[in-house]
Amino acid sequence: MTAPRLDLTDRQRRILARLVAEFIEQGEPVSSLWLAERSGLGLSSATVRNILARLEELGLVRQPHTSAGRVPTDQGYRTFVDLLMENRRRMKPSAEVEARLRQAGTVETLLDSATQEVSRASHHIGFAVAMASSDAILQHIDFAPLDSRKVLVIVVSTGGQITHKVVEHPEGFDAVALRQAANFINTEYSGLRIGEVRAALMQRLEEERVLYDELLQRALRLARAGLDEINALTPSVSLFIQGASTLFESVSAHDERLSLETLRSLFRMIEEKDRLVQLLSQYLEAPGLTVMIGTENPSKDLHAFSVVASTYQDGGHTGAIGVIGPTRMRYQKSINVVDGVAQVVTRVFDKS
Numbered sequence: 088m089t090a091p092r093l094d095l096t097d098r099q100r101r102i103l104a105r106l107v108a109e110f111i112e113q114g115e116p117v118s119s120l121w122l123a124e125r126s127g128l129g130l131s132s133a134t135v136r137n138i139l140a141r142l143e144e145l146g147l148v149r150q151p152h153t154s155a156g157r158v159p160t161d162q163g164y165r166t167f168v169d170l171l172m173e174n175r176r177r178m179k180p181s182a183e184v185e186a187r188l189r190q191a192g193t194v195e196t197l198l199d200s201a202t203q204e205v206s207r208a209s210h211h212i213g214f215a216v217a218m219a220s221s222d223a224i225l226q227h228i229d230f231a232p233l234d235s236r237k238v239l240v241i242v243v244s245t246g247g248q249i250t251h252k253v254v255e256h257p258e259g260f261d262a263v264a265l266r267q268a269a270n271f272i273n274t275e276y277s278g279l280r281i282g283e284v285r286a287a288l289m290q291r292l293e294e295e296r297v298l299y300d301e302l303l304q305r306a307l308r309l310a311r312a313g314l315d316e317i318n319a320l321t322p323s324v325s326l327f328i329q330g331a332s333t334l335f336e337s338v339s340a341h342d343e344r345l346s347l348e349t350l351r352s353l354f355r356m357i358e359e360k361d362r363l364v365q366l367l368s369q370y371l372e373a374p375g376l377t378v379m380i381g382t383e384n385p386s387k388d389l390h391a392f393s394v395v396a397s398t399y400q401d402g403g404h405t406g407a408i409g410v411i412g413p414t415r416m417r418y419q420k421s422i423n424v425v426d427g428v429a430q431v432v433t434r435v436f437d438k439s
Contacts (some may be wrong), residue, residue, distance in 0.1 A: 088331075093145055093147075093166060094373055095145075095166070096150075098128065098138060099138055099141065099142060100166075100170060100190070101126065101128060101148055102126060102128070102130075102135060102138045102139070102142070103142055103148070103159075103163060103166060103241075104123060104167055104170060105117075105122060105125070105126045105162065106122060106139075106148060106159065106163075106298070107155060107159045107163060107167040109121070110158055110159055110415065111415050111416070111417055111418075114153075114415060115156075116151060116155040116156035116157060116158050117157055117158070118155045118156035118157075119132050119136040119139055119156070120135075120184065120408055121134045121156070122135045122139075123269075123281050128313045134189065137251065139157055142157075142163070145158065145162075145376075146162050146163075147160060147162055147163035147166055147346040148160060148163050149287050152282050152293045160381050161381035161382050161383065161414065164380045164381070164393070164414055164418075165357070165380050165383070167346040167418070168378050168380065168418050171418060171422070172378075172422075173374075174418075177426065177427070177429070178423040178427055179427060180424075180427035180428060180430065180431050184204055184427070184428065184431065184432045185434075186373040187200060188428070188431050188435055189201055189398065189431075190200060191435070193438050194217070194401075195327075197219055197432065197435060198215040198325075198327045198406070198408075198432070199215075199327050201213075201215055201327075201330040201408050201428050201432050202214055202215050202327045202328065202330075202331045202408070203432075204331075204424075204428050205409070205410050205425055206330030206333060206410065206430050206434070207409060207422050208420070208424040209410045209412065209416070209417070209420060209421045209425070210329065210333050210412075211332075211333060211334070211411060211412030211421065212329070212330050212331050212333065212357075212410060212411040212412065213328070213329065213330050213406050213408075213409075213410055213414060214326065214327060214328050214329075214330045214367060214408075214409050214410070214411065215323070215326070215406065215407065215409075216324050216327075216364065216367045216368050216370065216371060216406060216407045217324065217327075217401065217404070217406040218328055218375055222255070223281055224278060224281075225243075225244055225246055225276060225277055225279055225280070225281050225284050226243045226244055226277060226278075226390055227241065227242075227243040227273055227277065228240070228241065228243070228269055228310065229243075229245040229269050230260070230266075230269050230309065231251065231263035231265070232260060232261070232265055235326065236255055237255050238253070238254050238255075238260060238309065239251055239252075239254075239255055239264065240252050240253075240254050240309075240310075240312075242281070244281060246253070247326070254312050255438065260305070260309065264286065264305070264306070265309075267306065267386070268305070268306030268309055270312065271306055272284075272306070272310045275353050277289075280361040284310075285311060285379065288307050288310055288311040289311060291306050291307055292308065292311070298328065300335065324364050324368045324371070325409060326360055326364045326367065328357055328363075331354060331357055333354070333411070334350060334412070345391050345413055346391075349391045349437070351400055352388040352413075353388060353389070353392065356386075356388055366384075366385065366386050366389065367394075367396075367407070367409070367431060368380035369385070370394075370396040370398065370407040370409060371405050371406065373398070374398050374405065375397065375398060376395075376396070376397045376422065376425075376426055377394075377395075377396045377397070378393065378394070378418065378422065379393065379394045379396075380414055381393060381414045382392045384415055389411075391413065391414065392411050392412060392413060393411075393412060393413070393414045393416055393426050394410070394411050395409055395410050395412075395416075395417075395418070395421045395422055396408065396409030396410075396411055396425065397409065397425045397434040399429040399430075399433040399436070400433045400436065400437075401432075401433075401436045407429075408425055408428050408429045409425055410424070410425055410430060415432055420435070
């Protein structure tokens with residue numbers, strides 16, 4: 088997201104960038120005297136004060152108290168991030184990170200590891216959102232008898248993702264019949280999207296009504312029941328979260344927006360997941376790197392936070408890797424970490 092471009096002079100841009108960078112590091116309002124001495128521009132304190140006054144008029148900085156220095160506003164952070172993006176050189180993730188992610192055996196393990204990597208490197212909450220398995224490609228299905236009427240349906244889909252559900256079937260099955268049913272489904276429908284498999288099973292059941300192959304009919308009904316149950320349990324988007332406790336490490340005395348109630352609201356969203364999934368899934372719609380700062384976030388509960396997200400590709404699907412942290416985050420580092428891990432995840436999917 089990019090705000091309307093402000094026509095800033097080179098001095099104004101450099102003073103703003105220095106102020107934001109210092110506030111991010113120290114968490115303290117930045118004074119004109121400090122900027123005059125350390126900006127490297129050779130400006131007097133009076134000149135810096137005039138520049139800060141203009142930046143305040145433009146809504147880029149503010150004074151939390153009359154006698155205090157300035158702190159950046161959300162628009163100030165936005166201008167700072169836009170300047171970073173203009174001069175950014177895309178960084179490659181470390182070989183160690185890539186090696187760790189390539190050890191993942193399933194989609195869930197890969198995305199869980201990716202959230203751990205971005206959280207650990209940025210010291211913020213790491214997340215990943217991914218399209219769920221209902222639209223994935225069926226690779227293999229298996230039926231395992233649990234008792235005379237309960238069957239465990241195991242579905243392996245794109246990227247080795249494994250989903251399972253216990254289905255109770257009134258007619259019951261023996262182990263031989265279950266094996267025959269699985270062999271039939273795998274032979275006929277492997278390689279199709281799970282939604283297409285379900286539709287094909289329904290059509291085949293209609294056709295088989297006139298036939299006398301009762302075992303085939305029962306196999307079709309069992310397979311459809313298993314896929315229906317899995318589809319009903321699986322949301323359109325899956326969410327992975329790591330590192331919620333790191334938010335407390337990021338709070339300073341001057342982060343007045345990060346009140347206890349604000350943190351509680353975010354943690355409630357994390358626990359409930361549904362609303363957070365809905366908010367974060369918007370990053371699947373914007374390919375590439377996205378940075379949402381403070382009040383740019385659509386939910387009021389996220390107005391005290393910034394979100395950095397980058398999309399990855401999983402075959403024909405798009406997912407997103409990102410972090411949630413205070414607006415006073417180290418944007419350069421978060422952007423590099425998130426984008427780098429998203430690149431690795433795409434490469435892992437490409438080779439799986």
